[in-house]
Amino acid sequence: MQSENHFVELPILLEKGITLALKREDLLHPFISGNKYRKLKYNLEEAKYQKEHTLLTFGGAYSNHIAALSYAGREKGFVTIGIIRGEELKEKWQENPTLAFAHENGMSFKFMSRAAYRKKTDPAFLLELEKEYGSFYLVPEGGTNTLAIKGCEEILDMADHDFDTICTCVGTGGTMAGLINTIEPHQTVMGFSALKGDFLNAELTKLTSKKNWKLITHYHFGGYGKITEELVGFMNTFKETTGIPLDPIYTGKMLYGLLDMIRNDNFAKGTKILAIHTGGLQGITGMNIKLKKKNLPLLHI
Template sequence: MNQHLTIVFPNSISVAIKREDLIHPFVSGNKFRKLKYNLLQAKKEHHTTLLTFGGAYSNHIAAVAYAGKENGFKTIGVIRGDELESKIAENPTLQFAQNCGMEFKFVSRENYRMKQERAFLEELASIYGAFYIIPEGGTNELAVKGCQEIITTQDSQFDYICCSVGTGGTISGIINSALPHQKVLGFPALKGDFLKEEIRIFAQNENWELITDYHFGGYGKINGELISFINQFFRENKIPLDPIYTGKMVFGVMNMIATNYFPSKSKILLIHTGGIQGVEGMNLKLKNKKLPIIDIHA
């Protein structure tokens, strides 16, 4: 995608946003990139069923459900939290996935932690037959291959490339395709520093750093300051941000500019990785807590 916004700051720092969220209406941003080669591989291996894992408001679950429908696959979603089985109607993400034809297997959080163990996968195979596994969040070698296509020769003028980080697949692809003069900054949506080792599994270069100060308390955690920022950013730029990933990354970059992290004349590229489908679910939570909602509608 082309950059759809460039903001110029004092010290001639410029920020451009690459709108990966506009690639596809339902399989947006990094999910489209991660699924591209996995879907081709599943077809090559003559699979008819995709099986994957995710939480209640997972962008990945929604994307796999739609991509499966669009490409003729049956889809199975193993969902973290057996209490959700009776709450599909209250959950816009699960409702969307179900409407796309996805079948759910709800498991307890304890059992969900065993999702990579052989016995657990054999049990799933006994229920559903043969399937092609796509990991939680979609990250594997084929996903990283797809994410390497985010950065193109048109992006060579940028000094910094910034993206949010979930499982580490997207940033790994960006690291691998970034040029030697470019620094990749990742903004984890999760609390903790454990992602470095995950990224090193796939990333071939050392031109990167994780900025761990903008997770707002951890995965799925937000506060009034972040909500206000997302709403203000939309009013000023007409670009929607999601509160789990890209919103935190953009907040972080703007704060780092304000505190003089970047040298003067830096050219910064922000990768908008999508995830807007999760806003509806987040707003339901905010309404229940009688908090301000995220307003990103024109």
């Protein structure tokens, strides 16, 4: 399945002589959208092949991955279990739109302290979970593994070879690795990290052997899940101007950073840029709850 490219028209692009298109991966599926659709495709096939009936995964309170896997599991006939970061959510998960949606899809939860959650890749810890829940197919936090990367290698098609730069937001690195593996020699993948720090450089080096990529680490707005009034204003204006909604965790920060770099002449005149819209729009409702508590402007849905 291929998504369409939506060419963006903004005064700054005309001024700088830059072509920008958004690949609308967010429109692939109403509930399993964007890179989650790609990451789960081959993992679900593998789970069926292994004759597993249960999917177990990890995620935070507003995780796009938790929401997508819960729906995909229901659609494909799997039992789903979510190991959720934050014990404080145990008594009030019903107030969380992402977790409420996942529960509606049949997902059961196990809430963990942040300290315990950090053991999510520890074999002994995973064995404890297997003793508690029985046999399961493990989908890592964020969905990134070799099968997820294989799915993300299908994002680009032949028509996309005309672009010079492919931009994506980065969480665990799987989507970016898939793009890097499939671009042409003349192309570069530019990843905008949603997380604070530059440790993802090391992760990406493990995930791909290619070198034509660059990680941008200074548009995280304070770190994962953090947002500012400036970013809210940018996202609302972008939607009003282009008709395209962005999510506050990933694509909003990527587009803010990308347009800021264009404004500051980081791209040569005539550069053709394709930015991947990785979905995640379900997170807007939860973010608005947090913004309302802080008496900040809300994101337009």
